[in-house]
Amino acid sequence: MSRIGVFVCHCGENIARTVDVEKVAAEAARLPGVAYATDYKYMCSDPGQNLLKNAVAEHRLDGIVVAACSPRMHEKTFRNAAKSAGLNPFLCEMANIREHCSWVHEDRDEATAKASDIVAMMVARVKKDKRLVPITVPVTKRALVIGGGIAGIQAALDIADAGHQVVLVEREPSIGGHMAQLSETFPTLDCSQCIMTPKMVDAANHPNITLHTYSEIESVDGYIGNFQITVRKKARSVIEEKCTGCGVCSAKCPQKKIPNAFDKNLGTRPAIYVPFPQAVPNTPVIDRANCTWFKTGKCGVCQKVCGPGAIDYEQEDRLIVEPVGAIVVATGFELYSITEKPKGSPIKGYGEFGHGTIPDVIDGLTFERLASASGPTGGKILRPSDGREPKQVVFVQCVGSRAREKGISYCSKICCMYTAKHTMLYKHKVHDGQAYVFFMDARTPGKSYDEFWRRAIEEEEAVYIRGMVSRLYQKGDKIVVMGSDVHVGVQVEIEADLVVLATAVQPRAGADTLAQKLGISYDSYHFYSEAHAKLKPVECATAGIYLAGACQGPKDIPDTVSQASAAAAKVMTLFAKDELEREPIVAKVNEKNCVACLYCKKVCPYGAVEEKEIRDRQGNLIRVVAYVNPGVCGGCGTCQASCPSKSVELDGYTDEQIMAMIEAL
């Protein structure tokens, strides 16, 4: 038999004006199981809380209902009071007779009756309440950062500076990502390399950062605070510990004509190479597909010339297991290429632009390499076909982006700004050249961004023409651009020397595979989904995993860095405690009844439900049941409502508790 205490609050006049609080208390006292009922002027005040604490002791109460304001207001207060009185805090409930009653009704009788009903419902519920203990999980204070672009580097540095260990995993031989490829950056036009390279070096030298380049995530196990990551370190064919980065191997390698992907294939590199001179680490990789040794078994020049003996043709991929407590995903983006349709790209293609067959039609990143002082032309704008300096350059915005029918509807967000930047860089380098831009809108909602774009037009004299380009075709050594100026309604034709397409920012090919390994969700384009667009923009729905940079959606550097620092801050918040404590409102499976239909698994938005094998003592598999990982469960209860065998229950909202309330109607 339970002993429930009911405390009816007057809230000064707020409740007492319309609700006859004494009557409510008196009626509550008659409810079965109620051992004590009273009313008081201000329950939340110190004397009010003391009244509650004393009553617990005096009347040996095992459950409490405070009939007062909304639980959103004072549930914490009264649960804490109950706790200090030695009661499990989850045995204290609030009956909302203020917001839901005294404030919204005028008739005193009706309001009093309703208040009594609400109290009765809560009394019925509290009788079914169970003692709940906050869940605690230990935290491994080590973070994994996936992707070594500016996002990953920033997040890694922030976390490492806070004193935590970071494992930074980068797929390519060097960290740096796209930012390392850029020339100068909007909106300030500072040199990308100049601001990026020091950060890359900092990351590599930081005592708290373990760098795995040329590596990928093999698998992810565990949950928030306790992940086990398996990293595949791909065979570099160069022993990192021995290599001094002298570069003799690259210089002597007879295979010299391999297109350099970092330079968007404008230049070439040897088979043993670092992607770019400032690469971090400065350790070469053998591109086995193009290496003579690996193709024919002959050559071995690099091994012969390498002083420290760092070349190892036998090296194999290695798997490393890293325990971490939190993960930052920062895998960045890819540009849509009209040349080759990237696998999985939803964009239907640009036949009207020649499908990439016109050599002097390039993308924005290629232009960055042309404009970069450390690029293949030493920063001279020269067109790929014949190396001449182009005098008429046409830029075309929104190629792929914002074109529902082509396959994607979103705006790539950065191309308006980088195209404006390109026209400026071009004008700075080719004074007698003319830049034209075909655009639909100039989307420049950033600090100093519109001013930047206006500068391109007003000071650098770029001619902006509103309208999409219909077609491009080669005519002699020119490219005819067919457009239209929609402001004046006249067709426009320009014979260009070079055409630069601002192609769509897309998620990395394979972003979905990584997401599946991590158990995080992604949108229909494969950008990773944040838990809440506004209030949890860096958290994944999966606890303990955070997002930074362009992998979550198109982003420029300022946005990327802000998000990266925010993700790092979230990781640090997590690491501030030794154990994670959370409300024990989580689902539990009754393994006896579970029929393993796994409906629960299907509906759980948090991916908290796993399959669990039940084995006998000999280790024989008896059956499979569902298991809810309490570290991951968000507590929505969807599984419970969906379970056909009623085998899963959400603590704090059990069927019993709810039914009790309904019965009390």
Added chain:
Amino acid sequence: MKHSTMRLSTETMNLDFVKKVEALSGSSVRRCFQCGKCSAGCPMRSFMEHPPNRIVRFLQLGQYERVLAGRSIWYCASCETCTTRCPNKVDLAAIMDALRKCSWDAKGPSKESYVQLANRLFIDNIRTYGRQYEMRLAAVFNVKSGQFLKDLMLGPKLITRGKLKVFHQKNRNMAEIEQIFKRIEEMRKKGEAP
């Protein structure tokens, strides 16, 4: 020409003309971002074939023939609404003045001869009399424009109310006024003034 394709290149964009208009009007043309606010409020928009914003746009692209070909510039009432409201401080009313001057100097190719004629007569009046005499202005305009009967009904009404002076007298300082015209002509001849 109105609908023919614009072939843009550094050769076909007459930026010298644009610079001249910018110098005459003291207003930047590039600053315009084609919001259309000028045209939205222009009281004369419905009489123009190119709304004011399009005039600026053609200028941005150096398409001066297209600007001067239309009668739009002659239908601008100089009300300054566009200039007042332009978010970019494009002084369109001044640009219209500059364009009319360019067209005036080129003796065409404007289509709006009536407006031009009225302006010419008005200025002639100043040179001859120092002040405006509306009676003469109207009469000569009607004769020259071949609209003999235009406003026939208004004339007597105005005269009886003393609103049109039938006789007029010259300013006493006519010589000085003539000097002003002469000196301006002289400066222009020497290329010292636009």
Added chain:
Amino acid sequence: MHAHKENHAFEPKIVAFVCTWCTYAGADLAGTARLQYPANTRVVKFPCTGRIDPVFILRAFQKGADGVLVSGCHPGDCHYMAGNFHARRRFAAFRALLDFIGVDLNRLQFSWVSAAEGGKWVEVATELTERVRAMGPMREFRELETEEQWSGAIDTPELQAAYEAIP
């Protein structure tokens, strides 16, 4: 002095199943704004509409509710990301079942009320109260109640059908 209040012969009982994050907060807001509505509603709070089992609705009708309101976050705003989508699908199937067993669907109302929509909460609660008042007391289920004891098992073909309809 309050305006003269009408006396109704029949005061229906309305049970509202609401989620904590949106509708419960919306109803709180109606309170803070001192908006007035009929006193017929009794609120049962859930973490999420995804937690609301159709059985609860049946039970409420059996236990004397004349009308039931189910309300949560707007689609896409769910605190738990997708709970309300599951709820929406589940209730779509459930309505068919209720119809089948002869419950007038006008007694059951689904709606989305956000934490900012105190006014909408008042509207929804008032409308349902008025509508059910006009319909008169719900009798169909009360008789059943004496015969059947609630259990978690799926022991009727209707329930089976309802669960099978869950995608």
Added chain:
Amino acid sequence: MTPAKKLLSYSYYPGCSLHASAKEYDESTRGLFKALGIGLKEVPDWLCCGATPAHNVDELLSLSLCAKNLSLAEGVEGDLAVACAACFSRLKVTQHHLADNETKRKQVEYAIAGAVNLQKPVKHLLEILAKDFGLDRLTEAVQKPLSGLKVACYYGCLLTRPPEVPELDCVEAPTIMERVIGAVGAETVRWSHRMECCGANFTLSRPGVVLKLSGSILDSAKAAGADCLMVACPLCHGNLDIRQKEIEEATGERFGMPVFYMTQLLALAVGVAPGKLGFDSMIVNPLPLLKEKGLV
């Protein structure tokens, strides 16, 4: 104790229209100023300011004509009072432009063979009445309050534009006319077309334009319940008053809306004899309205 009232005296540039089609504007201005005890001395041998046609096609000429007028005004004491909105605008624009354009100023100075007078304050009558004289004093001077008369104040294009030049009042939402006429007891209506263009000098070359634009102005004033319009510009007056009959014929709408110069109404209120205010030269006869309101 009332502060000593200073004696105001101005040099006066009437402009071509006030000597012809707008003679009632001139007469009433002189009458009003006399009644208020404000001195007014006409600049001798002033010439046409060039108005719209000059700057339309020849900015340099326009600037030179105005500069010449400014230097003529130098000989007459007092700030330069201007009645016509177009003259006012041109004179102000000239000072404004030449103050910050050295090249143009040199050209103009050569053309007029003298320095440009950038210092002489050029003031519209409204400014003189509202700011120099003062609305309180204006109210004190009232002998026949215009109470009951519903006036639609029409600013036209040029009184406040272009921005930063006349600085008479707010460029887009001025109230100076309403304040001035309100000071003598008239009621002013809120209406939409206070600053729409009336068709300006197209009156000669393209009267169709005027019929359309002035038509909608009359329409709007009528819809707002105005008894009459009040203007401060002869060109506006010409279009709205002289062409009103034609507009009525073209639109089939009857307005019968007298169009007053602001000085006519003000002078009437401060007791100038109606016979001296040129009411008889108005095309739309205002006397029935004035009689109805007991003002004549």
